[in-house]
Amino acid sequence: MRRRLINSTLAVVLVVIAVFGVSLVLVETRTISSSAQESVDSEAVRLVSIVDSRLIGGEPVNPGILSEQSGAKRYALIEIPGRPSIEIGKRPTGSVIRGVAYGERDETVTVEESRSSVTREVGRTLLIIGGGALLAVIAAVLLAVRQANRLASPLTDLAETAERLGSGDPRPRHKRYGVPELDRVADVLDASAERIARMLTAERRLAADASHQLRTPLTALSMRLEEITVTDDPETVKEEASIALAQVERLTDVVERLLTNSRDPRIGSAVVFDLDEIVKQQLEEWRPAYRSAGRAIVCSGRHGMGAVGTPGAVAQVLAALIENSLMHGGGTVAVRTRVTGNQAVVEVTDEGPGVPADLGARIFERTISGRNSTGIGLAVARDLAEADGGRLELLQQHPPVFALFLSRVQRSRKGNHGPTVR
CATH class of the missing domain: 3.30.565.10 (Histidine kinase-like ATPase, C-terminal domain)
Known part of the structure; x- marks a missing residue:
């Protein structure tokens, strides 16, 4: 029973973790990807606005100034009609997240970021979710073991009590477990033990009383019969036999009285x-x-x-x-x-x-x-x-x-x- 309780509790926890954990992973992955895309787009818009303001004011546009003013941390490509392309940062390799913005002078700003950063963020999120799931499984195991012990141990005690009753030990245990259903069973077993104890006490008392109370009448009866066996006088035999019959009647009355009192x-x-x-x-x-x-x-x-x-x-x-x-x-x-x-x-x-x-x-x-x-x-x-x-x-x-x-x-x-x- 203890194993079944633990397994059933773990099965429920694992199903809950699987359902909610997968949903949470999907939501967090989408959120991280969306956040990264928005960040890249925002940086592209910021760069194009700086380029527009400098072009309108006739100020020079070069990588150092743009990097200093925008605080760009990603790779950016600025294309201005009639001018050479300007690059900021190191261009990422592999799969990238790209953001593009267009200015008033037809300039184009493209910002790129490697998807590996998003993958690392998703990995950290998965690690946190996995750690939480592991803690939930450990807590579920501890709770399942505790609940299993709380339910299985009382049942074991009750089984031992019933076995003791069956083996002739009617002592009530008066032990309760804080579970109403189990306490009810314990009450019934204790009441049965007390009834059995009273019955055994009454039987032992009847046996002791009978052996004591019958000993004297039987001794007197045997003495009468001995007197009958040693006499040849018919009158004496008749008299002793009558007395013996009266003693037998009283002996019968003693037995009936003892049974009635028991x-x-x-x-x-x-x-x-x-x-x-x-x-x-x-x-x-x-x-x-x-x-x-x-x-x-x-x-x-x-x-x-x-x-x-x-x-x-x-x-x-x-x-x-x-x-x-x-x-x-x-x-x-x-x-x-x-x-x-x-x-x-x-x-x-x-x-x-x-x-x-x-x-x-x-x-x-x-x-x-x-x-x-x-x-x-x-x-x-x-x-x-x-x-x-x-x-x-x-x-x-x-x-x-x-x-x-x-x-x-x-x-x-x-x-x-x-x-x-x-």
Whole structure:
């Protein structure tokens, strides 16, 4: 493209120079020839007028006097009837320009000048025109190269940007070139890069969330299946199989929830549900893991509360808090339910060292962890809580107290017996 731009610009300049240059040469040649002829004619008229005046006055006419008075620089031949011819200057050879004038006494003055002087003048004019044309060609080349670079370099940059996008590097360049059409293409490529970056980030986030959120349910499910394989009691098998089926359903709900959040976190399927059921499920799922670790998990507080949200999402939030206490906490883990205003609150605390002071304000950020873990669990839990219109907070760092706030539904006081321990 750069070569084509340079060649096209040069072609236009050369055509213009050819058209106007030839015309200018013709005009200048004619002008120089006409000027030379007029000069010769003028000198002949001047000489004949001097000769007339001297003849009328009876004064002598000779070459010296005529040359001195006329200042003649060309060859002149003066012919006076009845007198010898008078010559001034050296007669030119070859082609000449001739001027003739006639006086009142029938004298004839002929002035001649070699055409070589006109040729030299035309040559100087052609040299000047040629120099101007050469400068115009050089300027055209420089301008063509500049314009070609101005247009070709941005196209090369845009091609590299498109290639980077195709190779999986979605970083926008935010580079503009001062050409509206090219800047428009750059805007579109940058916007595409930002969209691709968001899509890749969402996919990576979904993969990380899925691997983290599915690990615990799959581990609990495998433990149930192991218990089924080592028992011969049909009742135990039936009970464990029922629990495993319930876990599979929750696992399916987790997958659907993750996919929904990856598309649009604002989309939810909030319903009124029994908070006690969710807490009970989580206690049943996590007690084997806590027994294996030599620790206990207990629940206390108000029961019989109805909350608004997505049961699967609430279960995943509680699972993340319980798992966090199992991995990073110590001693007994306590799950406590209470009411504050029109909200139902589920608190999870343990007897461990708590959250470090430097991580308190950032504990829910992704990749932030007090130990060598992914730092994803609490971030995903907060996202799930907020998607249901609730919120997840760290109420206390030492000992750690995490609280899940959900909208509460007022129920009849029947069956509400105040705080209990289960």
